[in-house]
Amino acid sequence: MSDIVAGIVPAAGRGERLGPGAPKALRLLGGVPMLVHAVRNLAAARHVSLVVVAAPPEQAGEVRALLADHHAGAPLRVVAGGATRRESVRAALAALPDEVGIVLVHDAARPLAPVELVDAVAAAVCAGADAVVPGLPVTDTVKRVEGEVVVETLDRSALRAVQTPQGFRRAVLEEAHLFPDALDATDDAGLVERAGHPVVVVAGADEAFKVTRPLDLLLAEVVWSRRRPGSGR
Numbered sequence: 001m002s003d004i005v006a007g008i009v010p011a012a013g014r015g016e017r018l019g020p021g022a023p024k025a026l027r028l029l030g031g032v033p034m035l036v037h038a039v040r041n042l043a044a045a046r047h048v049s050l051v052v053v054a055a056p057p058e059q060a061g062e063v064r065a066l067l068a069d070h071h072a073g074a075p076l077r078v079v080a081g082g083a084t085r086r087e088s089v090r091a092a093l094a095a096l097p098d099e100v101g102i103v104l105v106h107d108a109a110r111p112l113a114p115v116e117l118v119d120a121v122a123a124a125v126c127a128g129a130d131a132v133v134p135g136l137p138v139t140d141t142v143k144r145v146e147g148e149v150v151v152e153t154l155d156r157s158a159l160r161a162v163q164t165p166q167g168f169r170r171a172v173l174e175e176a177h178l179f180p181d182a183l184d185a186t187d188d189a190g191l192v193e194r195a196g197h198p199v200v201v202v203a204g205a206d207e208a209f210k211v212t213r214p215l216d217l218l219l220a221e222v223v224w225s226r227r228r229p230g231s232g233r
């Protein structure tokens, strides 16, 4: 299997938790759609030679034009995403050229993931791992509940909050996506685990947080304004 790495960006979600407006991937961060940030960060990584974006189905043409305007830094393909994240990833997988052997899946909703994180995940797969996820220790105490009753307090030291990009041997990810649709998962590694493959955790990055709710977008604006050249940092 080759070590040619492609990035897949699921970007077809509506962003319902962010509130009314354009699909989340097209909402602006520092005046630029979040999707553009996510694609640029993937494309800037040493390992990544191609990026495939799964766009909101009605906006695939718009997204193609948008990305062409923003010079992402690597060859790009745009496909129509699906009704679930998993369908979107599958549509992007189907558009990969044959020579790609390693796939990084990265949410458009994580526009500030550092390039170093992308490279660290890719390097771990190139070094032989089947599947790699970035993870951070959990800071809140997490309880399992049934209805409104606490059933159990989980051992926080054994928990990790998992981010993207997640990296995979292509064949491993494709096999995992063959599972019946009823088995939906909130990330790709969840499917790979169920297929019985080991998943390795590398250190995540605070700035790879997901923009889910309005407060996350406010935080992203602050982080972005401090990161820009000339911001005094």
Ligand code: CTP
Residues within 6 Å of the ligand: 009, 010, 011, 012, 013, 014, 015, 016, 017, 018, 024, 025, 054, 081, 082, 083, 084, 085, 086, 088, 089, 107, 108, 109, 110, 210, 211, 212
């Ligand atoms: N995603 C996708 N196709 C879908 C649903 C989600 O490509 N049918 C993508 C989103 O665009 C996002 C990533 O999966 O980049 C993570 O999903 P999430 O944060 O849940 O985004 P949304 O589904 O857009 O948000 P919400 O669940 O609040 O509607």
Ligand code: MG
Residues within 6 Å of the ligand: 013
């Ligand atoms: Mg969602």
